[in-house]
Amino acid sequence: MLDTNTCHKARMSKDARFDGKFYTAVLTTGIFCRPICPARAPKEENVRYYLSAEQAQEAGYQPCKRCLPELAPNPTLPTTIQALITSLVEGNLSVSELAEKHQLSTRQIQRIFSQELGLTPSQYLQQHRLLKARQLLTGTNIPITDVAFNSGFNSTRRFNEAIKASYQETPSVIRERLSRNLQSSEISILLHYRPPFDWQAMLEFFRLRQLPNIEVVGENSYRRTFTLGKANGWFVVTPIEGKDALKLNVSIDNLRCLDEVITRVRRIFDLDADMSVIHRHLSKDDLLAPVIANHQGIRLPGCWDIFEFSIRAILGQQVSVKAATTLAGRISQRYGSNLENSINDLTLCFPTPAQLANADFQGLGLTNSRMDTLKRWIVFYLEQPKALESFNLDELTELLTAIKGIGPWTVNYLAMRGLSQPDAFPASDLGVIKALSPSLTKSQSTSPNLKPNQNPASNSKASGKEISARAEQWRPWRAYAAIYLWLSLS
Numbered sequence: 001m002l003d004t005n006t007c008h009k010a011r012m013s014k015d016a017r018f019d020g021k022f023y024t025a026v027l028t029t030g031i032f033c034r035p036i037c038p039a040r041a042p043k044e045e046n047v048r049y050y051l052s053a054e055q056a057q058e059a060g061y062q063p064c065k066r067c068l069p070e071l072a073p074n075p076t077l078p079t080t081i082q083a084l085i086t087s088l089v090e091g092n093l094s095v096s097e098l099a100e101k102h103q104l105s106t107r108q109i110q111r112i113f114s115q116e117l118g119l120t121p122s123q124y125l126q127q128h129r130l131l132k133a134r135q136l137l138t139g140t141n142i143p144i145t146d147v148a149f150n151s152g153f154n155s156t157r158r159f160n161e162a163i164k165a166s167y168q169e170t171p172s173v174i175r176e177r178l179s180r181n182l183q184s185s186e187i188s189i190l191l192h193y194r195p196p197f198d199w200q201a202m203l204e205f206f207r208l209r210q211l212p213n214i215e216v217v218g219e220n221s222y223r224r225t226f227t228l229g230k231a232n233g234w235f236v237v238t239p240i241e242g243k244d245a246l247k248l249n250v251s252i253d254n255l256r257c258l259d260e261v262i263t264r265v266r267r268i269f270d271l272d273a274d275m276s277v278i279h280r281h282l283s284k285d286d287l288l289a290p291v292i293a294n295h296q297g298i299r300l301p302g303c304w305d306i307f308e309f310s311i312r313a314i315l316g317q318q319v320s321v322k323a324a325t326t327l328a329g330r331i332s333q334r335y336g337s338n339l340e341n342s343i344n345d346l347t348l349c350f351p352t353p354a355q356l357a358n359a360d361f362q363g364l365g366l367t368n369s370r371m372d373t374l375k376r377w378i379v380f381y382l383e384q385p386k387a388l389e390s391f392n393l394d395e396l397t398e399l400l401t402a403i404k405g406i407g408p409w410t411v412n413y414l415a416m417r418g419l420s421q422p423d424a425f426p427a428s429d430l431g432v433i434k435a436l437s438p439s440l441t442k443s444q445s446t447s448p449n450l451k452p453n454q455n456p457a458s459n460s461k462a463s464g465k466e467i468s469a470r471a472e473q474w475r476p477w478r479a480y481a482a483i484y485l486w487l488s489l490s
């Protein structure tokens with residue numbers, strides 16, 4: 001629910017932390033804006049607040065040409081509605097198909113949409129497509145014909161008509177606003193976020209884990225190769241000086257995949273997180289509060305691809321980050337494929353599930369049990385490639401721990417970084433145990449029963465039960481708590 005008082009303060013101070021969380025529509029001009037709009041703020045009696053750009057547009061307002069609402073970061077929505085939106089937008093499903101897919105009734109679907117978005121599914125879809133088109137016109141330089149297809153229109157003629165009818169401007173006129181934001185011959189995309197965001201710290205996290213020839217973390221850039229279905233390519237992410245946005249440059253042989261690339265890159269850097277809400281909740285904990293205060297802009301680092309990440313998570317069982325990265329590098333060199341149109345040091349693509357189907361992993365420095373786990377995992381993945389899309393952590397744990405060699409740590413780490421699930425928590429992680437042991441075992445380590453020759457360090461490890469109990473208060477943001485616990489050790 002929107003609190004008009006908060007909205008008023010946020011737009012008056014042009015507070016970027018509220019960007020994408022609400023929109024201000026102006027009755028006198030018929031225009032709606034982001035809280036960060038540089039234009040003079042209208043009087044409170046002349047404005048109405050909306051939760052989403054889709055809702056403001058459905059109410060008849062036009063997006064502002066100065067703050068470009070189509071480029072605002074995405075709101076943080078509950079998992080259920082997020083999954084419904086994804087099915088609706090990507091699958092182009094009717095309400096009854098949507099209901100069937102998500103095992104809900106059509107009335108439930110209608111109710112969820114109206115509660116969370118203030119719109120019916122078909123209203124949402126229609127406004128979302130129009131905004132998507134604007135986003136690609138003002139935020140990327142892909143050709144206008146590709147914008148039409150990428151935003152879900154079947155023909156350029158219908159696209160042109162729809163844009164003109166809604167915005168009283170042609171796509172090419174809207175496109176002219178792009179030059180203000182981007183100048184590049186490659187495909188460039190602006191990725192906005194709500195501050196705080198610590199680019200250098202995020203970069204450092206990926207630097208320690210980079211896979212040679214697949215990922216290159218430079219002083220101020222993150223580059224990597226990728227395979228997406230049949231498409232291949234590479235991208236570069238750099239910060240934009242003075243703006244709460246990153247710039248993504250993509251080289252791809254099939255533009256239809258562009259939307260997927262944008263979604264995945266946003267997830268790698270966790271650009272849709274609402275850090276103020278997460279910080280407020282986790283700072284109630286005495287142990288986390290000082291870490292958060294020192295690391296305001298650190299987010300939950302995600303991954304490019306869940307299969308690649310799953311292999312890396314298995315390799316990371318009980319070994320250091322460095323050792324796991326070395327092993328993953330050897331697997332990529334042996335089984336990966338070369339990137340066509342490679343650029344400088346980006347030459348290799350991580351092996352696909354099919355490329356690893358018959359891999360024996362001999363001679364790479366893996367233990368026999370780790371090789372067996374990898375093989376079992378790959379068989380499972382090839383049989384059930386969609387299994388990881390299940391978003392219920394308990395079901396996922398039950399399903400995956402049935403595979404020999406996969407335990408709760410792997411599942412939670414996979415959910416946390418691989419699926420960007422904010423409440424996943426690797427309770428048995430060595431770093432988590434180390435960070436929590438002093439505070440959880442304070443009473444024990446000073447116990448008079450402690451024999452003088454006993455090693456207090458090994459004797460004062462927090463138990464899994466104690467850790468899980470402590471973590472309960474961090475829900476639904478336990479994954480972020482894990483990140484802060486790791487940071488508390490450095």
Ligand SMILES: [Zn+2]
Pocket residue numbers: 032033034037038039064065066067068
């Ligand atoms: Zn504006």
